[in-house]
Amino acid sequence: MTPVLFYGVPSGCSFGSIVALEWLGLPYRLCRIEMPEVVSSDAYRQINPVAETPALLTSDGRLLSESLAILNHLGAQGIAKGLGFAQGSAGFDRLNQRLAYLNTSFFSAFAPLWYAFEHGSEGEEKQALRAYGQASVTKAHADLEAMLGDSPWLLGEKRSLADAYFIGIARWTRYHEVVDRRDYPGLQRLYEKLEADPAVRFAHAIEQRQPAVSAGGFVGEAELEQVLQELRKVA
Numbered sequence: 001m002t003p004v005l006f007y008g009v010p011s012g013c014s015f016g017s018i019v020a021l022e023w024l025g026l027p028y029r030l031c032r033i034e035m036p037e038v039v040s041s042d043a044y045r046q047i048n049p050v051a052e053t054p055a056l057l058t059s060d061g062r063l064l065s066e067s068l069a070i071l072n073h074l075g076a077q078g079i080a081k082g083l084g085f086a087q088g089s090a091g092f093d094r095l096n097q098r099l100a101y102l103n104t105s106f107f108s109a110f111a112p113l114w115y116a117f118e119h120g121s122e123g124e125e126k127q128a129l130r131a132y133g134q135a136s137v138t139k140a141h142a143d144l145e146a147m148l149g150d151s152p153w154l155l156g157e158k159r160s161l162a163d164a165y166f167i168g169i170a171r172w173t174r175y176h177e178v179v180d181r182r183d184y185p186g187l188q189r190l191y192e193k194l195e196a197d198p199a200v201r202f203a204h205a206i207e208q209r210q211p212a213v214s215a216g217g218f219v220g221e222a223e224l225e226q227v228l229q230e231l232r233k234v235a
Contacts, residue, residue, distance in 0.1 A: 001061055001234070002219060004029045004227055005070075007206075008039055008053030011175070013107065015168030015203050017054045017070050020161050022199030022216035024078045029222045030206060036118075043224055046231075057227065061234050068103045071161045072096070082158050091155075098147070098154050098162035106144060107169055109136035113176040134178035145184040153190070167194040168203075 005021060007014035007030055021028045033039050033053050040051045048055040048065045056064045056073065064070055075084025075095065085091030113133035116126050144166075148154060154162040170191055173179055181188045194200050198215040205212035212218075 001057070001059055001230070002027050002029050003059050004031050004057040004222055006031045006033050006044070006047055006053055006055040006057075006224075006227075008033050008035045009207050010035070011171065011207070012053050013067055013165070013168050014054030015171075015207065016161075016165035017056070017067060017074070017168075018203040018206060019164040019167060019197070019199045020071055020074050020078075020083070022202055022214065022218070023083055023159075023161075023164065024074055024081070025216045026077065027217040027219050029220055030218065031222050031224055031227055033224070038224065043228065046228060047224075057231070061231070067165060068099050071099060071165060075161050078161075083161055094155055095160055095162060098160075099165060101144070101147070102162060102165050102169060106140045106166075109133070109140040110169070110172050110176070112136065113178065114172075117175060130176075130178065133176065137173070137176070137178050141179055141181070141184050141187060145186050148186040148190065150186070152193075163190070163194060164199075167191065167200055 003026075005014065005017055005028060007018055009032060012035065018030065033044060035053070038044055039053060045051055047057075047063060050065070052065065054065070054067060054070055056070045058064060058073065064073055072084070078084045079086060085095055110133065112129040115121065116129040116133070121129055151157070153159045154166060170181070170187070173181060181191060202212050202214055202216075202218075
């Protein structure tokens with residue numbers, strides 16, 4: 001079975017998993033999940049009961065959710081390309097450390113801002129949420145800038161799946177405008193380098209339904225009902 005990544009639009013953190021799949025280069029399909037309509041539907045809950053993206057249908061027919069788990073699954077297939085590391089190695093531990101930070105502190109820093117944005121908060125509630133979010137996002141950027149240091153990539157001299165995950169979250173600043181990334185020159189340099197990457201340009205085009213040229217193993221998009229039918233056949 002050709003793997004399927006269920007990616008959320010608009011601007012889901014699943015963006016990083018698309019980039020990772022492109023870097024990996026193995027055949028895969030994509031399934032577009034509109035948020036909040038489709039992601040909360042009964043149909044999609046058959047893929048992920050907690051109604052979140054991303055989710056991955058693996059080549060052996062298993063369903064996997066949560067970015068950290070998906071990226072580690074992909075990383076295990078990309079050890080020869082330097083995208084992942086053998087479990088128990090120092091590289092594996094460092095990658096997990098970066099992914100865990102991105103998946104918790106960096107990601108969750110935006111949570112109060114997204115709540116205010118998506119729920120139409122006004123007045124004192126909006127002010128409180130934005131103040132809390134701004135403080136959280138500012139701290140997360142400062143901490144990640146310190147972790148990056150003078151290194152070209154989040155793990156050092158070579159790109160890794162941590163960089164793929166970073167770019168999917170870092171772009172959220174354009175929605176909320178609570179930090180200026182130029183105040184963090186290392187992160188700005190990393191962001192610009194990733195934005196120029198063919199896999200990142202491909203992921204942007206896919207999200208925006210523009211002509212997209214894959215440099216990896218993309219073999220096409222699948223509708224949710226089509227994938228569900230495939231799963232019923234092998235159940």
